[in-house]
Amino acid sequence: MPDSAQPAPTAASTDPAALGVMQGVPPPPDKRVRSVDGTSWRFPNTRWSFSHERELGPSAVVRRGPGPAAALPYSLRDDLDAVTFTTQDGRSMTWGESIDENFTDGLVVLHRGAVIYETYRGALQPHVPHLAMSVTKSFAGLLAAMLAHEGALDPQALVPTYIPELADTAFGDATVRQVMDMTTGVRYREDYVDPDAEVRYYGVAAGFSSPPKGYDGPTNIFDFLKTLKKQGEHGEAFAYKTCNTEVLGWIVQRVAGRSFAELVSERIWQKLGAEEDGYVMVDSMGFAMCGAALNVTTRDLARFGEMMRLGGVFNGQQIVPHAVVADIASGASKEAFAKAGYVTLPGWSYRNQWWVSHNRFDAYSARGIHGQACYVAPGAEMVIARFASHPTAANGNGPLDRVSLPAYEALAGRLTKS
Amino acid sequence: MPDSAQPAPTAASTDPAALGVMQGVPPPPDKRVRSVDGTSWRFPNTRWSFSHERELGPSAVVRRGPGPAAALPYSLRDDLDAVTFTTQDGRSMTWGESIDENFTDGLVVLHRGAVIYETYRGALQPHVPHLAMSVTKSFAGLLAAMLAHEGALDPQALVPTYIPELADTAFGDATVRQVMDMTTGVRYREDYVDPDAEVRYYGVAAGFSSPPKGYDGPTNIFDFLKTLKKQGEHGEAFAYKTCNTEVLGWIVQRVAGRSFAELVSERIWQKLGAEEDGYVMVDSMGFAMCGAALNVTTRDLARFGEMMRLGGVFNGQQIVPHAVVADIASGASKEAFAKAGYVTLPGWSYRNQWWVSHNRFDAYSARGIHGQACYVAPGAEMVIARFASHPTAANGNGPLDRVSLPAYEALAGRLTKS
Numbered sequence: 112m113p114d115s116a117q118p119a120p121t122a123a124s125t126d127p128a129a130l131g132v133m134q135g136v137p138p139p140p141d142k143r144v145r146s147v148d149g150t151s152w153r154f155p156n157t158r159w160s161f162s163h164e165r166e167l168g169p170s171a172v173v174r175r176g177p178g179p180a181a182a183l184p185y186s187l188r189d190d191l192d193a194v195t196f197t198t199q200d201g202r203s204m205t206w207g208e209s210i211d212e213n214f215t216d217g218l219v220v221l222h223r224g225a226v227i228y229e230t231y232r233g234a235l236q237p238h239v240p241h242l243a244m245s246v247t248k249s250f251a252g253l254l255a256a257m258l259a260h261e262g263a264l265d266p267q268a269l270v271p272t273y274i275p276e277l278a279d280t281a282f283g284d285a286t287v288r289q290v291m292d293m294t295t296g297v298r299y300r301e302d303y304v305d306p307d308a309e310v311r312y313y314g315v316a317a318g319f320s321s322p323p324k325g326y327d328g329p330t331n332i333f334d335f336l337k338t339l340k341k342q343g344e345h346g347e348a349f350a351y352k353t354c355n356t357e358v359l360g361w362i363v364q365r366v367a368g369r370s371f372a373e374l375v376s377e378r379i380w381q382k383l384g385a386e387e388d389g390y391v392m393v394d395s396m397g398f399a400m401c402g403a404a405l406n407v408t409t410r411d412l413a414r415f416g417e418m419m420r421l422g423g424v425f426n427g428q429q430i431v432p433h434a435v436v437a438d439i440a441s442g443a444s445k446e447a448f449a450k451a452g453y454v455t456l457p458g459w460s461y462r463n464q465w466w467v468s469h470n471r472f473d474a475y476s477a478r479g480i481h482g483q484a485c486y487v488a489p490g491a492e493m494v495i496a497r498f499a500s501h502p503t504a505a506n507g508n509g510p511l512d513r514v515s516l517p518a519y520e521a522l523a524g525r526l527t528k529s
Numbered sequence: 530m531p532d533s534a535q536p537a538p539t540a541a542s543t544d545p546a547a548l549g550v551m552q553g554v555p556p557p558p559d560k561r562v563r564s565v566d567g568t569s570w571r572f573p574n575t576r577w578s579f580s581h582e583r584e585l586g587p588s589a590v591v592r593r594g595p596g597p598a599a600a601l602p603y604s605l606r607d608d609l610d611a612v613t614f615t616t617q618d619g620r621s622m623t624w625g626e627s628i629d630e631n632f633t634d635g636l637v638v639l640h641r642g643a644v645i646y647e648t649y650r651g652a653l654q655p656h657v658p659h660l661a662m663s664v665t666k667s668f669a670g671l672l673a674a675m676l677a678h679e680g681a682l683d684p685q686a687l688v689p690t691y692i693p694e695l696a697d698t699a700f701g702d703a704t705v706r707q708v709m710d711m712t713t714g715v716r717y718r719e720d721y722v723d724p725d726a727e728v729r730y731y732g733v734a735a736g737f738s739s740p741p742k743g744y745d746g747p748t749n750i751f752d753f754l755k756t757l758k759k760q761g762e763h764g765e766a767f768a769y770k771t772c773n774t775e776v777l778g779w780i781v782q783r784v785a786g787r788s789f790a791e792l793v794s795e796r797i798w799q800k801l802g803a804e805e806d807g808y809v810m811v812d813s814m815g816f817a818m819c820g821a822a823l824n825v826t827t828r829d830l831a832r833f834g835e836m837m838r839l840g841g842v843f844n845g846q847q848i849v850p851h852a853v854v855a856d857i858a859s860g861a862s863k864e865a866f867a868k869a870g871y872v873t874l875p876g877w878s879y880r881n882q883w884w885v886s887h888n889r890f891d892a893y894s895a896r897g898i899h900g901q902a903c904y905v906a907p908g909a910e911m912v913i914a915r916f917a918s919h920p921t922a923a924n925g926n927g928p929l930d931r932v933s934l935p936a937y938e939a940l941a942g943r944l945t946k947s
Contacts, residue, residue, distance in 0.1 A: 133815065136779065136782040136783045136786075136788075136816070137749065137751045137814060137816065138814075143814055144814075144815070145813050145814055145815075146587055146736075146813045146815075147736075147748065147813045163815065165583070165587065165588055165589070165590065165808075166587050166588070166589050166811055166815040167587050167815070168586075168587050169564055169583065169584050169585050169586050169587065170583055170584070170588070171583070171584050172583065174656065177598070177656075177804065179597075180595070238592065238595075318564075318565075330565065331555065333555045361554065364554040365554045368554075370554075386595070388806055390583075393584055395563050395564045395565045396555060396556075396561055396562075396563055397551065397562070397563075397564075397581065397584040397585070398554070398555065
């Protein structure tokens, strides 16, 4: 329970440099963020660790390759901080205020391909990759859709067609399409604050979270997936469960015969003209957490979003087939999505691991807890790449969405007026 | 004890791709290399893992920065494989044969700055960083010498001047110079095959090696160093002990107020025009193993050696002061070195964490177990960067030296004749 005598933490009061987090050689004991004792997951340490994930565990490079970085033209605007909007819970706020309100670490806004707004706070810098959390899922979904477009993967096939090891699990009679759109019926609680939820054991198996005392369960992602049982029916409702993405990652990697990190590098990052190598945290066997653990720079995430906005074209080439982008942008069943009960996301849908708003800007986005986002708004010719370290992971991004979604729409509104 | 009925392993018989090591999604259980059970340190798995260290533990980036890579001109020669030499144990061998004899993973030879020989074997590729082992030490020594040259660090000062935490340890009355040249008297056995040697517990504290059952000792490098006790006198004899480098790394990082990875990046890698980011494995608190854990590409190590050969100048700038390079190249006391009893290194000395041959080519080198080397031979205008995964770490590089040192000299001899 929060101590009501304590003021609520703010971005300023939890700034890692001001707090002295990881300052000194070595830092004093109470300022250490460590890989082995859970300190790296404790707020406000997360304000530092989300920008230093590779220093806390094994990772695989997402190589940018030898080419030059794709130029990002700058056309910074000083009128955006004053853009006003009303939060979903009725507060009046400016765009400038919303940045720290949501514990933003890095933010790049593109309009017609030019950087119109850019800021770095906390421990993040322009050249430093930040943990993208579930934004990672949208990369896995994109790769799956690309393989399907090429005919290498059949979305209508049952999962065991590609992964016989999952025949006796919840996924035994699920289609790849159901996994891609997260409409499987599987017993898996995606509750980030319940220590007994399956998502916690996923993190433990992947080496991302500290194991409870005496843990003797799976120690890699594949073995974890083999433990999952069916609950309900497939294909009836959207239910956000990271295990789907890990199954999809398994399928994608097996079909392509390449690791997730290699696929993102070879098919996207090297073509995109990324400024910096990205990376993905891996389990004890070296395999990526396809659902949670990509780390890239804010600018490179913006380039990625711009490529999506332009129908798959960026840096002088068609990187993702136009049809794949169009399929994502058009979304899926709003009815199936509504069953998940997201009060902050009315009328949305979920397609190929992307969140589709169906708003007046046709915006769709990759989203991760604690405030990670790649928000593509074709109707406003706008892309927002944002990394954050918001204190709460409760209710997904609900508490942030109440601020950030109206903020994004207000910004899009301003840009379509100018 | 080796089974005399088993043929000795060769580079060909232990090729990781041919063996299927880490092939498949996931690999079969007997082909897995894991971070948690010691499999990553078991030969022949090391033939894979030395090229995949970051996938096995936490690491910090040694960033190359945004500039272009410094061009390496190519002038490949096809006459070098036939160069013949006699090993220190009396066998006649060709340069070409020596490559696999020493389980080479990557090798680049520069002559007058041009690549005259290049090969990649095993799991290594041109763009992939390889574990440099104790070659890392020479980077730490170089940084210390640079700080001393700038007046930021006094080699004659006692260690506790900079690190009061070490006042009651073996290093309490040692000078920085004695640490730089490894002439301290400290109880620390650098025996890589003795499971009770202190070097093993250094690896455990740093998270590099699996802890023995029930281990409750230090869990970071700094705490480990605080446990070391004096044995013998300082300043009398060279004794190769990695703990000296970790003390030096602590000093360097505290004096500069930057991490080892940042220092290598800012002072060397970014200026060098490296092709790829390097990285260094870090302990559970995010601090580098300055004595063992740098990973860079073979070509970038060659660029680094060429910079040393040219008196600190490379890529159009003075990267390391000429006086610092000259001090290393001229070596230290051969008498102090001889007391260490290296039969394969007659007449050598050790200066600022570099091994100085005093041979007819004035060669000096950075050296790491299992066959890592950056061999600079000014008298032959030659630089050799070599990574390897030789099965043995016994007696340092003794078994390899018997082959590789005569091979290097034979190559230098050929180049000075042409």
